[in-house]
Amino acid sequence: MNNKKIHTQLIILDNEEINSSHFRLHIELPADCPHIQPGQFAEFYVPPTLQSFLRIPLSIHFVSDKEIQFLIQIKGEGTQYLKTLQKGDKIDTILPLGKGFTIPTNKKVALIGGGCGIAPLLFLSDQLAANNNLQHIFLGFRNYEQVMLIDDFKKYGEVIVSTDDGSFGDKGVITDIFEKKLEKFDYVYSCGPTIMINKVIEICKHNNLYCEVSLETLMGCGIGACLCCAISTKNGNLRACIDGPVFDSNLINNLNY
Amino acid sequence: MNNKKIHTQLIILDNEEINSSHFRLHIELPADCPHIQPGQFAEFYVPPTLQSFLRIPLSIHFVSDKEIQFLIQIKGEGTQYLKTLQKGDKIDTILPLGKGFTIPTNKKVALIGGGCGIAPLLFLSDQLAANNNLQHIFLGFRNYEQVMLIDDFKKYGEVIVSTDDGSFGDKGVITDIFEKKLEKFDYVYSCGPTIMINKVIEICKHNNLYCEVSLETLMGCGIGACLCCAISTKNGNLRACIDGPVFDSNLINNLNY
Amino acid sequence: MNITVEIGKLKLKNPILTASGTFGYGQEFEDFFDPSILGAIITKGTTLEPREGNNYPRMAETSAGMLNAVGLQNKGVHYFINEILPAIAKYQTNIIVNVAGNAVEDYVETVSLLNNIDRVDAVELNVSCPNVKHGGMQFGTNYDLLKELLQKVRKTYNKTLIVKLSPNVTKIEDFALLCQDEHADAITVANTYLGMAIDINTMKTKLATITGGLSGPAIKPITLRMVYQCAQVVNIPIIASGGIISWQDAIEYLLAGASAVQIGTANFINPSISQDILHGIEQYLLQKNIKNIKEIIGAMKSN
Amino acid sequence: MNITVEIGKLKLKNPILTASGTFGYGQEFEDFFDPSILGAIITKGTTLEPREGNNYPRMAETSAGMLNAVGLQNKGVHYFINEILPAIAKYQTNIIVNVAGNAVEDYVETVSLLNNIDRVDAVELNVSCPNVKHGGMQFGTNYDLLKELLQKVRKTYNKTLIVKLSPNVTKIEDFALLCQDEHADAITVANTYLGMAIDINTMKTKLATITGGLSGPAIKPITLRMVYQCAQVVNIPIIASGGIISWQDAIEYLLAGASAVQIGTANFINPSISQDILHGIEQYLLQKNIKNIKEIIGAMKSN
């Protein structure tokens, strides 16, 4: 298996608007693309501005035999620039980076995603399905306007949606729903805001469920060289970019950022 | 007469390619545009890069009742950016800046321009013609490839062209040609590389001709606030951006940059 | 909403000032906005005698910054008082004169002249200009020299005295404390950083003076740290100057402990930026429901 | 064309080094280019005992720069010697260990361990890390402390000793001269600038440690000036470190007097940038018909 990283110019195939603050970039799968695991990420180069000049880390959202997709939330100038990319444009990319999720076979699993944290879960879901796992997919959003990609997930398992204000699906934070509908899952996977991750970890610990979480930190390099992306773990400070971003939740000390 | 400066977003009407390193921007004349003199300039805002973040000063090349034109040589990232502008794009502009050329009536005048230094001379030539002056226009270029806008100038007077290598027009530097064809000009105007300006000043002094030169310096602000654009003159250091860029050549000490 | 701040005996209607040497005498900006809306205008560095400044080239662009080596070109304090001041006296805001000199006596004579001029509301002592051979930065980087200078100036000048510190020092807090001890009313943190640039084609320095002063967004993190450090040790107000190009930058400085901010290099990119920054600050306070700007001065919390 | 340079007893096949803390141990970059092409690799700051470094958040982006407060996270010199070195010994280039410590004794013990390790070609003494409470910058900003440290280290360590200076000082030349007097083989000019940033929404500092080290293109003009100033006073080689992101930047430093350059933050933006910079320098020399890179070291002319 080729697990080298590549640094290359990739071609944009499509820039799909999802809602007012999210879009999905479809990028041509390069010929020499190494094997990509769900949970890995890429680092994009964007033209420097007076606000920022480092690369932007983004989770791999989906991989098909033709393309790699990214689900992106507009935050600052970097993601705004990505939003302007059009079919045919090129983007300087390093990928695949980091350690991904474990993919078991024939298990019962739960996925818990919040907001744009659902990004890496779609490819995960796809790969879990390919390996015959039974999936319960919990997706939480702020409100109806923010709800997205439900149909994409429905292909792979049962999807439970909640919104904080109840404007779509169940009312409440998704971790509460997850706790209520708890079963004896063999694997739990989660990605989303810190507060959600902490809660998922707590629930799983309490119920003795094996859980993997994908963690977002500020990153200087994305390749393990700068030590800016420290995650406090039972084994000391680890690097989110190379020791993660996916971690066994038992390792993680309470996230306080 | 309204001689205020305005700071505004202007609309690109056309981006005309002149040759491999020069292009001409046609910009909509704003409704509230103050009176513009030949020799004045504008300051354009371009997105900051790691190379530069100040505005770019450019001479006003031509003004019609509909548009303002700029003749631009591609030098670094700023001018490269301007080259990418297209019809409908907007550009943040401050204009008109500085002091322009004197426009007499019914005189015999000479214009000497070198390379992209011909930029402000076209509008000057237009205004000189409108005031019934007889013009001898000397334009010097490096080689045939660089020769440009001859026909634009021919409308206003007799045009004499030279190239350093003789690939078009007379062979030699344009100041030599000017010196050979010297007549009793009432006014001499010049804009171009420092070495050319120095030579024109010398010739005029020697032959007792009144001469106005337009000088390019590095500029911090373009509006007289920073004192970065110092020109050494008989009256001490003056500011190219507000006391110039057009100066009576008798004032100027030898330019040594 | 109250956005007034006090600097010594001065009441500023708002904390937005324009930095010395980057705003001319205000007149150059009249077409873009009314300087009267500012908390104060700070003049170009003014010396006892007229000065021609340094040779050209005097500037170079750098990453998110610029180097300048203007070298205090100005027509001298007499010309300022007689010719310039009458023309700008109309601005309904404070006029602060930035004063520089070669020797202690120059400073003293200059401030003693200004002491009697009603319309000059304060003096900002420039002990930090990196662009002149004699005078300037030597005072700002030498504790004992600065002490002597401050003692003599303070004896001569009774109105609000602001000292503009040099950032080119190991421990700016020491200089801040010295200013407080010698009864300066406020400090400006800070002037430009000594820097340089080389043209690799000609292999020559880009500035005639070899080195010059670095300003612009590039320096903001360093000057912000210095403002914070000074705010930990002095009680006199701190005026921040370094790389402010947005209202967000200005708020950072206020949170770090500055009572007012100066807009410098940013004036060159957008001549009405001070107005925009003023409005941005007002919006921020409104949105955060902060009634008095003083509530955010030094309000930064640790992570 | 000859592009070799000498740093103490070391012969470098070219003047391109990677800066401590920005290149891991080289392994992280193997997919992008072969670290063996470099003049040398400089390791992450190494201490006697393992260190966990500072709390998160450890970085913030700024205009043309970044702040970091990693705080010397590393597994200690023993782990380095036993576990890391064997894995990177294969690189056909010099390995320079960046050494940091709390107290003089830590430094001395660490370098004495490294003195006996064949594959460690030199030590870069980090007396300038702004991100740790004890040790680090205190040595680089205090002349007497540094003197004591250098004397003790020099007695213990016989191979090439490079001292990495702090730029957070009033007069870097003094520290450069001290290094020369105390028989350091070379100096690195310079480490990061102490800076900070504030999140105006949360009103909190962006770094857990409040302040951190500023690196990147923003600082280049200042560090370039320091390299130039040091080159005027010392004869030992100077290694430049500060904001290099292009071969043009590297050439500027060579012209200012550096014998070699370190690529730091730029590695994060383009992991094979060192290779590009090396090629760019070769092209420049070729185009200018310069046969030996030493001809351009310190060759800057005045304007």
Ligand SMILES: Cc1cc2nc3c(=O)[nH]c(=O)nc-3n(C[C@H](O)[C@H](O)[C@H](O)COP(=O)(O)OP(=O)(O)OC[C@H]3O[C@@H](n4cnc5c(N)ncnc54)[C@H](O)[C@@H]3O)c2cc1C
């Ligand atoms: C491993 C990893 C995977 C990620 N995957 C995705 C994804 O699939 N889709 C997506 O939309 N975003 C993802 N992010 C977050 C994304 O990197 C940031 O939103 C982006 O860098 C913001 O850049 P900007 O220039 O637009 O905004 P900036 O102006 O740089 O920042 C805007 C805001 O976002 C915060 N921010 C900036 N960088 C990060 C970061 N690296 N992590 C968390 N917060 C940050 C800042 O603190 C600030 O508040 C991921 C981050 C990591 C580390």
Ligand SMILES: Cc1cc2nc3c(=O)[nH]c(=O)nc-3n(C[C@H](O)[C@H](O)[C@H](O)COP(=O)(O)OP(=O)(O)OC[C@H]3O[C@@H](n4cnc5c(N)ncnc54)[C@H](O)[C@@H]3O)c2cc1C
């Ligand atoms: C009053 C005035 C009028 C001008 N009119 C024109 C014009 O009509 N057409 C035109 O093409 N150019 C004109 N220039 C020059 C133009 O401003 C520069 O070429 C431009 O700023 C370069 O920007 P850049 O980002 O592309 O290149 P940069 O990367 O900034 O610079 C590339 C090269 O150009 C030189 N340069 C940069 N700025 C200036 C400057 N202000 N003056 C002289 N050299 C400079 C630099 O030293 C460098 O060698 C004028 C300059 C002034 C001061």
Ligand SMILES: Cc1cc2nc3c(=O)[nH]c(=O)nc-3n(C[C@H](O)[C@H](O)[C@H](O)COP(=O)(O)O)c2cc1C
């Ligand atoms: C072109 C220029 C001229 C300056 N002249 C002076 C001066 O005369 N006196 C002074 O105290 N500071 C002077 N400064 C420093 C500024 O007032 C300001 O302190 C510095 O530029 C940092 O702020 P900024 O980054 O916002 O520009 C000058 C700065 C520039 C860029």
Ligand SMILES: Cc1cc2nc3c(=O)[nH]c(=O)nc-3n(C[C@H](O)[C@H](O)[C@H](O)COP(=O)(O)O)c2cc1C
């Ligand atoms: C994330 C990071 C970690 C660093 N760690 C160290 C270190 O351990 N030891 C050291 O001497 N310098 C360290 N530095 C400083 C760099 O080696 C370099 O001197 C500095 O960043 C300036 O160069 P640059 O602008 O090219 O990055 C670090 C810099 C960064 C950005």
Ligand code: FES
């Ligand atoms: S982001 Fe640099 S080590 Fe993880």
Ligand code: FES
């Ligand atoms: S460019 Fe600022 S005064 Fe002329």
